[in-house]
């Protein structure tokens with residue numbers, strides 16, 4: 001059987017989304033809607049791997065959904081939903097907890113970063129998080145996963161899990177009519193946004209992240225024009241003027257990041273930006289960068305704000321998306337249960 005191409009991706013509803021999420025993943029999500037069946041998830045089960053205030057979590061789920069829609073996800077054409085409304089995610093994650101090996105998870109760098117020194121005190125969920133991510137994708141037998149660069153290792157793990165499941169249950173998979181023995185496709189990462197790794201505005205060697213304690217390190221999709229301009233103005237730079245070619249950005253992580261962001265926002269190449277700004281001081285360049293960021297983000301921010309005034313509509317969209325997601329995942333889960341050897345009604 002040839003498996004149909006299907007896109008799945010998600011973001012965590014912890015705080016608001018930032019420019020890294022937008023340039024690294026979301027632009028790609030929007031584009032893929034034109035060519036593929038797409039399923040976009042607000043991964044609330046992932047969010048509670050670190051404690052969340054329940055009211056804040058509910059608000060973040062709506063906020064991230066509003067940002068998805070305001071940025072251009074079309075809930076008619078694609079499926080937009082929140083993870084906890086579709087039971088297949090948690091069910092398949094449990095089965096994958098029993099497929100994945102401890103040694104595989106021990107190698108995950110994101111767990112090491114997030115757990116920090118106090119590893120003994122991290123939740124078991126934070127450790128098993130990549131298994132849930134594999135379940136998210138494979139509950140729909142999705143084939144393509146658009147993400148930023150930092151999710152590469154988790155996707156390799158999802159492929160390993162799919163492969164091991166296919167091997168471990170080969171007999172049952174063939175008996176269920178999958179003659180080639182492939183039940184789960186090996187999902188392909190799509191890491192091709194205009195800026196797959198946007199760095200912090202305060203430190204060009206650290207990724208822009210929701211969890212950075214300094215709000216000056218990132219541009220949030222909820223920031224107003226004034227805040228964006230202030231953050232860009234305060235962004236760390238070096239004393240040299242901008243180079244006139246990309247090669248001149250080597251060893252200058254802050255300059256490279258700002259030029260990369262500007263290029264991505266304007267849909268230009270880095271070389272084209274530098275041919276215009278080569279030799280310029282950062283003060284001039286930052287002004288242009290702030291303008292580009294505001295021009296791109298302000299319409300998204302105001303549309304998301306408008307949607308947040310009407311939570312019932314957001315919740316209706318999530319419920320509708322969840323029902324459609326469930327309709328795809330339920331028959332796949334039923335087959336998984338047969339293959340594993342459970343008895344179902």
Ligand code: AMP
Nearest residue numbers: 011012020024025147148196197198208
């Ligand atoms: P998260 O904020 O961790 O839920 O990430 C959601 C998506 O945004 C994932 O596909 C990440 O890879 C992507 N992403 C997060 N931070 C960045 C960044 N600084 N640069 C590029 N992509 C990012």
Ligand code: TRP
Nearest residue numbers: 008009010011043133136137145
């Ligand atoms: N782990 C991803 C992140 O932190 C979010 C995520 C959860 C995801 N499940 C997914 C991304 C499935 C792609 C596919 O960014």
